[in-house]
Amino acid sequence: MELSIVIPIYNMEQTLGRCIESVLEQSFHDYEILLVDDGSMDNSSIICDEYSGRDSRIKVFHKNNGGLSSARNLGIVNAVGKYITFIDSDDKIAPDTLFHLMETLHNHQDYDILEYPVYVHYGSSSKQKLLTFQPSVYRCMTDYWFETKAYQHTYAWNKIYKRELFCSVSFPEGRLFEDVFTLPKLLDKCMTIATTDKGLYYYFYNDTGITSTAGAKELKDLLDAHIQLIDTKFSCLNNIDYYSHVLNIQMDVFELSGEKPILPKPHILHHSLPINKITLINILNIRQLCQLNKFLHKIYRRSH
Numbered sequence: 001m002e003l004s005i006v007i008p009i010y011n012m013e014q015t016l017g018r019c020i021e022s023v024l025e026q027s028f029h030d031y032e033i034l035l036v037d038d039g040s041m042d043n044s045s046i047i048c049d050e051y052s053g054r055d056s057r058i059k060v061f062h063k064n065n066g067g068l069s070s071a072r073n074l075g076i077v078n079a080v081g082k083y084i085t086f087i088d089s090d091d092k093i094a095p096d097t098l099f100h101l102m103e104t105l106h107n108h109q110d111y112d113i114l115e116y117p118v119y120v121h122y123g124s125s126s127k128q129k130l131l132t133f134q135p136s137v138y139r140c141m142t143d144y145w146f147e148t149k150a151y152q153h154t155y156a157w158n159k160i161y162k163r164e165l166f167c168s169v170s171f172p173e174g175r176l177f178e179d180v181f182t183l184p185k186l187l188d189k190c191m192t193i194a195t196t197d198k199g200l201y202y203y204f205y206n207d208t209g210i211t212s213t214a215g216a217k218e219l220k221d222l223l224d225a226h227i228q229l230i231d232t233k234f235s236c237l238n239n240i241d242y243y244s245h246v247l248n249i250q251m252d253v254f255e256l257s258g259e260k261p262i263l264p265k266p267h268i269l270h271h272s273l274p275i276n277k278i279t280l281i282n283i284l285n286i287r288q289l290c291q292l293n294k295f296l297h298k299i300y301r302r303s304h
Contacts (some may be wrong), residue, residue, distance in 0.1 A: 002102060004065040004084045004163065006075030008068055012089040013043040013203070020051055020058075022202075028099040033058045034075040039065030044089075056112045069171035069178045070157070084163040086156045090204050097199035101160055104196055111137075112165060112190040113146075116199040118158040123207035132160075133195035138153035141187040147235045148195065151226070151242055154183040158201040165189050176218045178227035184234055216256035223249045227262055237267045247289075254290035255297060261286040 005023060009016060035048045035058060048060045061074055071223045072086060083105060092282040096167055097116070105111055105153035133155060138144035145151065156171075156179045169185045187193070206247060214222070226246045230233060243266045250263040262288055 001030065001032055001081045001082060003028075003098065003160070004034060004079030004081035005031055005071055006079065006086050007035045007087075007089050008036045008064065008071030008075065008229050009040060009044050009048065009089040010038040010068075010071070011040050011042045011044060013040075013047060013289045015090040016044055016047050018089060019089050019092050020107060022089070022094075023098075024055065026093070026098045027093060027096050028102050030102075031057060031098065031267075032079070032081060034078055035060045036071040036075045037062045038067070038071040039063060051170040068273075069173045069175065072178075073173065075168045076163075076170065079161055079163055083160050084166065085160045087201075088157055088203075090206060091157065092202045092204075094200035094202065097201070099195075101196070101197035104198065105160065105196070105213065108194065109135075110192050111194045112162050113159055113186065113193040115153075115159045115193070115195045116201065117197060117303075118153070118155065118201040118203050120203050122206040124201045127205060132197055135194070135196050137192060137194045137239065139189055139192050141193065142233050144193050145184075145187070146239050146242060149241065149245075150183070151180075151245055153181045155180065155203070157203070161186065165278065171249055175221050176214075177225055180222060182229070184229055184232065206303075214255060219249060219253045219260070223253050225264070230264065237264060240266065247286075250286070254287075257296045261290050 002117065007019060012019075020035075023031070024142065033055075035051070037045045037048050039062075045062060048062075052058045052060045061078065061079070062251060063071070075086075076084065081104075084122075101114055101116055105114055115133060116132065117132040120129050120131055133148065136148075138147075163184050169182065169189065172181045192275065207265060225237060225245070228236060236246045246263060252262055253259065254261055265286065
């Protein structure tokens, strides 16, 4: 078995068929599909069983609701493929995607992870965008993290992994933005990661999903995931672009919760940068900057 495809499911009866069919229609066939029904209360479980009865490559696991990480972890434990990938049950993949990706991995068996393009927020007139990559190979994970700005696309699903990477890595249960916690741990075990311009993942826009509705608790999880990287080789304190990314999350958390900021000042401050949040840190501390940001947002909302 070359590939295990884990599809976590919770109340997705409207989109589940579209997701599964996008896999069954692939020109590559050496795979298993693991449908993990995470305690769905709609007809998702019935749909899973129907598909399993029609195709022996489809395995179904019914469990009590435990969240996305729990469902993915159950899929990982039961996977038998040399490689593993994930598809969310409200998304799909383009035709021939698996053929191109698995051909690349067959020709380059040293690749531990292969990342491929994704339509982000597909279906939204204002937010839809295509994230694509130049074919590249990285043997330094720090280069991959910073050069591709991987911290902005830590998604679990637009990547194929050697399954052995998950021998001691799992998704954190009880945490949101679980992908941000998990990818750096996988990179720690990698020797080679590659990006390709072949294949396409469709990440459908969902205005009720975590990304669109994230509040203080959810963003605090996201911030914690990045803060954990400060003392690692992916430290945001040494890279202005990454630090700016995490700083924006910190300011959002402060604005929504009022909790004391936990992000330290960066190690490198470029005086040649234009006046922005980073250069203001030369004048203000992190808490003062968060307070200023909150005040300006308050003024903006009143004026509009």
